[in-house]
Each structure stands twice: as structure tokens, then as C-alpha cells.
Amino acid sequence: MNLASWVERHGRRLRDRPALASGRDVHATWSELAARVAAVAGGLRADCGLEPGDRVAIVMDNRAEYLEAQYAAWHAGLVAVPVNARLHRDEVAFVLEHSGARVVVTDAAHAPDVSALEERLETVERVVVVPGPDWDGLLSAAPVALTDRGADDAAWLFYTSGTTGRPKGATLTHGNLLMASLSYYADIDPVAATDSVLHAAPLSHGSGLYGLPHVARGAVSVFPPPGPLGGATLLSLLARWPGMSFFAAPIMVKRLTADAALAGADLTGLRTIIYGGAPMYLADLEQALATFGPRLAQIYGQGETPMTITGLSKTDHADTDHPRWRQRMQGVGFPRTDVEVRVVDDADRALPPGEPGEVVVRGGVVMAGYWGQPEETAETLRGGWLHTGDVGSLDEDGFLTLHDRSKDLVISGGMNIYPREVEEALLTHPHVEAVAVVGRPDPEWGEAVVAFVVTDGTEPPTAELDRACLDRIARFKRPKDYHFVESLPTNNYGKVLKRELRDRLGGRPPEQR
Template identity: 70%
Template sequence: MNVSAWLARNARQRPEDPAIAEGERVHATWRDWAGRSAALAGGLRGQLGLATGDRVAIVMRNRPEYLEAQFAIWQAGLVAVPVNARLHPEEIAYVLGHSGTAVVVTDTEHAEDVTSLVGTVPSLRTVVVAPGKDWDRLLAAPDGPRIDRRPEDPAWLFYTSGTTGQPKGATLTFRNLLMASLSYFADIDPISSRDSILQAAPLSHGSGLYGLPHIARGATSVLPVSGGVDGAEIAALLGRWSGMSLFAAPTMVRRLATDPDLVSADLSNLRTIIYGGGPMYLADLQHALGVFGPKFSQIYGQGETPMTITGLSKADHADVTHPRHEQRLQSVGTPRTDVEVRVVDEQDHDLPAGEIGEVLVRGDVVMPGYWEAPEATAEALRGGWLHTGDVGAFDEDGYLTLHDRSKDLVISGGMNIYPREVEEALLHHPAVEAVAVTGRPDPQWGESLVAFIVPAAGAEPPTPAELDAACLERIARYKRPKDYRFLTSLPTNNYGKVVKRELRDQLRAEAEPPQDHTSSTHGP
């Protein structure tokens, strides 16, 4: 089993159809892509001396060479280590060293940082800059054969974002990638060769995984020239490419739904906006639905079970007449076709509908373990189930609602408080653009809640009394934050997720909570 066979099949069936586009320009047909990746595979083994199972990392922004390198790695029987190019060089060095990477493929923007790691990372032999003379030399190699791989062989080392401690490398096998792709067809979207996917988010993580089913079906992979999310550019690309889907983190969805160039664009070629990777607040989702219509599909997953746990379908988003429509919009949907999902207590006993516990999942899409981390693997996969660390509850209809990561739970005065429901309440205030709620040590209550608020552009910061009122309209009195802090932006990692660890660390470092006009203090 080797997913690089998809290229060869598409090259036979539709050799002249566009396969990779850079903006509106066709970079490669399927014949081109298959030929280039085959030559690169031959060069990786012949010129660079790599053997089956060796690791090759990709450190570059989204560009055509990224996809060519990725499928060349698989064709050559090697293991891909996609690394977010926005990481700090020390973080990149850790991933390369931990994975035992032998070769890195990078671009000119990151060449200096990556090349400096040769001699520092013991396993790293060489760096290939694409495009460049070494890249051209690999392309000139005789085509390498597609190396047979077993379903259980590693294909992709998916490194977590490392918000708590060093990142771990989820070992994704060829079976995992195939199951994730088939589940996409079953639960998210049927895809045809007339469709396209816009790769605006990093290919190293979720966006790259969602791209695989599109490649399998012969759809066009479109890489924005800007390298990011630009409303005017996306509007132009919608005029060029049909059946376009894209993955967007919730922060990206919020930006897109307020971008005047996109809001006023012809959206008839927009097929699906896949969102996930963080909480999508109800107010933001309802606004986006008003702009784009019911073209949204939510995916809940983790790197350990590549983006495949539950899904909220486009039909669910569109079913406005359902009496629990808003509650469903706040959920992450129902279990995907290829997995079993449970909510359990601390002893891993199943909980009834409505009770909150940890989310567990098992199925052929779940990783076999973490790379070179047997203890972490045993802990995560105990009892044969992936323990996600996410906290949620099923409703009577089987829809799962996430409350928080288990580490984000705040226990104040003996009461469990899930920050997400507090954040949802605060976001109803029109002067609140973004919010993150976390706990701090409190000698009286054990922990107390602090809300970090980003005021809406052009608005006066809301008063603590106004924020208290917004909470009291929707949640119990004891769940109100004891303290409100105002920021210009929330700390995020390279995938746009809010890093609450930084906020918690800041609170712990303070000798005393601030007592000024930006704070409101009261008991739980």
C-alpha cells in the first residue's frame, strides 16, 4: 500500500488535466507531477543514498515543490516529516533530531536557518533547496520505482504543536492516511476531478491531510501566491477554479467572513469550507453562515487520529428548522464512519448522555503510537482507545459537544468550570472581538477565573460590569471571571490556536492579581 500510486493512476487517466496550480497559473499537469515525483524519488535513493524507512523532512511554505517532494518521499519508500516552516529554528532542530531526519527539503526563505543545523542535528546529512541546483539535480535522476509499503508502515510523522512541553511525533501509517481519506468521502464531501482545494493553511498539518482525498480523486491543488489568507486573492481564484474547498481554522473563518473583497465576491464556485482545530464560537459561525451560506463542514480530530473523530455536516449547518439547531452548531457533530467514540469517567467507564467526561476514540485511522516514545504511547492508547485529553458530552441524539481540553478545566470552590462556555457568553457582548478564559491559583477558592479580552476594533473596552452582565444572561453566577484583562491580541501558535499556557504562566508569575480599573473582582 503506497498512496503515491494515486499520482500514477491520475497521470494515466487524465494526463493533461491541471494537478497543481500556483494561483491562477497551472504549475503541473498530472503527467508532470507524477513524472517529477518519480524522478525525485530516484534521486533521493540513488544520489542521496536513502533507504526504505529513512526520514525526510519538508520545511517550506506552501508551494508546488512541497507537494512534489511529499509524494516523492512516499514513492521512494521513505517517511515524510512535514514541519511548519513558521517554527523557531530551535523547534525545527528538535523535530529533525527527534525524528532522526536524514535529509531536509526546504525553500530559499528558510534555507539559511535549516542549513545551519547540519552538524548540529546528528542524523541530518544534507539540505536540498527547492528550487535550486540540488533540486534540479534530483529531478534529472532516472525515475525511481514505487516501493511497496505495508499498511502498518509509517508514512507521515505528525508533530504536535507543542503547547505543553516538547512536541510528540504521531506516527501515521499508510493505513491511517487511506482511512482518513476514505472517511472524508463518506462523511464530508464526494469529490470529483472537476473540483479543487485551496491550500491557504500550512500543508504540514490539517490542510495537508485534507488535501489527500482531493489528490486521490484527481482534483486540483491550488496554492495561493500570497502564501496565506487574502480575501481579494481568494475571490480571484474562485473565478478561476471550480468546486473549490478550503480548510480554515476558526480564526481564519472569522477573517474571511468580514473581508469586504470576499463578502462581495461571486461565491458560486465555493464548494466547502472545512473548519476545525479550535473552538468555533456560535456568534462567529452564525455570521459566517449568513455570508457564505451552508457551505460549512466541521471536522473534529487530532494528529493522532488524523482529523477524524466526529463531523458536523453541511446538512446539519443548513437544518435551521431543527428545534436544537443552535445547540448542534455548538457541537462537533457525530462520530465519523470509521471510528467508535466514547465519553468516559476517570475509570474509563462510559457516561450517559449529558454527562461530561474525556473523549476516547478507536479505529483503523488512529495512530499506532508516538515516534520513539513508548511510555507516552502506552498512556495515550491504554485499553486500546486513544485518550484525547478533550472533555465533552454526547446529547441524546449522539452529537458531541466539546467543553475544553482536560488541562483547561478550572475547579473553583469545588465547582468544575469549563472556560469555553464562559468565552461563549462573553463573545455575545458587541465590544468583545476575542476572549480566552483560564484559571489562576487562588488561596480562597483553589482557582479563580481570569478573562483576557480583545476589544472589537473601534470600540471602547467594555466595563467589568457590562461583562458580568453578559455572563449572567447565559451562565451561572459562580462561573463569572473574577478578573478581566484587556489585550490587543491573544497569544497564538503557528496554526492560529490560542496558547492558554502563556496566559496561565503569566498569571502564575504575578505575585498578586492586578487591582486597577481594568479588573473586576468578586467571589465565585
């Protein structure tokens, strides 16, 4: 089962229907996309010398060519490595080196950094810039036949922050991604070739994953103009591409809700907004429902089980007469069709309803393992269950509520931020002796990064601390606030008590997950 067979099939069956759109304009029909994918696949195999199983990284902002490169990699039997384009150059370097990517497809905005990495990394043999002569060369290559792939063959290395502070490549197979797509139809929405999916969030994460079931059914993938998605733009695209769904972080939903252009607007063409990846205030959710109506669906998942653990359906959101509706809107819903979910104790024994413990999951959507990390794989998948690291509880109905974040992970604006990365950057400052980073509830971003800093007696300007971060990690990971303290609270083993630090910040508002 090769996922690229979807494109090949639609190239014959839906020849003249739009497959990719840039704004209101058609970028490629299905027959054109199928031809481009087969040609680029031929170029990757013949011109770049890649063999089935080799990795191709994609480092670019959302654009139609992104999907052309991704499906071309699969067509050629290669493994796609979509890289978060917002990462710092050194973070991108780690992903490229760890994955062993031999070819990187990038855009003009990221080409300088990626080209510099080509000289620095032994693994990277070629950088292809879109648009440009190298990309044109791949498009003009002789097409190749679809490469046979099995359900257990790797398709996507999804790099997600892990418990060590370094990203880990969750190996998602063709079978995993097929199961995730089928689960979408079962739990979120059926999809028709007359529908559309809007890629307003990064293709390297949720938007890319939720785009799969739409490609599978022949819907058109729509790319909005660069920049934040505004209400006027959304309405214009809805008028051109009806039956539209899109994935969004809660902050994006909140901003659209507050956009005056959408007040009282005709949203007939809007099908579904799938939100997730961060907490959402109940008040914000109620306002969103007032603006968009019963078109919201929430997902809870991880890169290791691509956005498929539990969900709150559109029906759940609309069921305001349920006696526990407000409580449920602060939870993460019921297990999805394709998985089993348990809450277990430290010995992996299932806990009774209401008892908090670690959330574990198993099913055909769970990753094959972490790329090149057998020990971490064995620990995370012990006993045949994916151990999420999240603390939650199931009620008598099987409804899951989360109580704590996975291993102190901070999620801000839908982006994962592992505190250790920020702490290591701050510790490079000569006057910083110790530091602990936690998340603080934030009404706009879900969480904001806050650093508690112990100095050597000289308190550095925050601008210098900002610079220490910006020189080493992505801008969105930089702390929004610094608290200078004499010492950090620790337990008897010297471990910093981050829960106590979060308590100093006031804890969570009562209506926040």
C-alpha cells in the same frame, strides 16, 4: 498500499489535466507531476542514499514543490515529516533530531536556519533548498519504480503538542491516511477530478491532511499567492478553479466573512469550507453562514487521529429549524463514519448521556503510536482506545459537546500552544520566579495566550519578557498579556490551579465553545 500510487495512476489516466497550480497558472499536469515525483524519489534513494523507512523532513511555506517532495518521499518508501514552518529554529531542531530525519527539503526563507541546524545535528545529512541546484539535481535523477508499502507502514510523522510540553510524533500509516481520505468522502464531500482544493492553511497540518482525498481523486491542488487569503484573491481563484474546497482556522473564516470583496459576490465555484482546530463564536459562525451559505463543515480531531473524530456536516449547519440548532453549533457534532467515540470516567468506564468525562476514540484512522515513545504510546492507547485528554459529553442522540481543552492546551488562530513551552521561556528571565500560562477567550483568535507572573520584587518591562520568549519559541506562542501577581493559586499538592486563573480572566463568553 502506497499513497503515492494515486499520483502514478493519475499520471496515466489524467495525463493532461492540471495537478498543481500556483495561483491561476498550472504548475504541473498529472503526467508531469508523476514524472517529477518518480525522479525526485530516485534522487532521494540514489543521490541521498536513503532506504525505505528513512525520514525526510519538509520545512517550507506552502508551494507546489511541497507536494512534489512529500509524494516523492512516499514513492521512494520513505516517511515524510512535515514540519510547521512557523516554529522557532530550536523547535524545528527538536523535530528533526527526534524524528531522525536524514534529509530536509526547505525553501529560501527557511534555508539559513535549516542549514545552521545541519551543522549542529548529527542526524541531518543533507539540506535541499527549493528552488536551487540541489532540487534541480533531484528532478534530473533517474526515476525509480513505486516502492511497495503496506497499510501498517509509517507514512507521516505528525508532530503535535503533547501533555509533556514537548512535541510528540504521531505515527500515521498509509492505512491511517487512506482511511481518513475515505472518511472525507463519507462525511464531508465526494470529490471529482474536475474539483480543486485550495491550500491557504499550512500543509504541515489540516490543509495537508484534507488535501489527501483531493489528490486521491485527481482534483487540482491550488496554491494562492503568499500572504493572508483575501476576498479578491479567493474570487479570482474560484473563477479559474471551480469546485473549490479548503481548510481554514476560524480566524481565517472570520476575516474572509468581513472582507468587502465577498459581499454579495458570486460564490458558485466554492464547494466547501472545512473549519476546525479552534473554537468559533456562534455570532461569527452565523455571519459566515450568511456570507457563504450552506458551505461550511466543522471537524473535531487531533493529529493522533488525523482530523477525524466528530463533525458538523454542511447539512447540520443548514438545519436552522432544528430546535437545538444554536446549541449544536456550539458543539463538535456526531462521530465520523470510520470511528467509535465514547466518553469515559477515570476507570475508562463508559458514561451515560449528559455526563462529562474524557473523550476516547478507536478506529482505523487512529495513529500507530508515538514515534520512539513506547511508554507514552501505551498510556495514550490503553485498552485499544485513543485517550484524547479532552473533556466532553454525549447527548441522547450521540452528539458530542466539549467542555474543556486537552491538558490546558491553548489554541490560538488554529495553532496549538502548550503553556509549559511558554512558561519555560519566561522562567529564563532573571526576575521571574514563577509563571503560569493560560488561554483567554479572544473574539478574533479564538484564544489569546496570557501569562501570570510572580517576580522577585522587580517587575521587568514586558518587552524583556517578550524577548525571553522570542529567543526560544515561535512568535505566535508569545503572550498577548502579562499579569503580575504576588503568588499563584495551588492545591494541597502544590499544583497550580489554572482553572482559577482562567476564571480571573472572566471565563468563556456564553456563546463560545
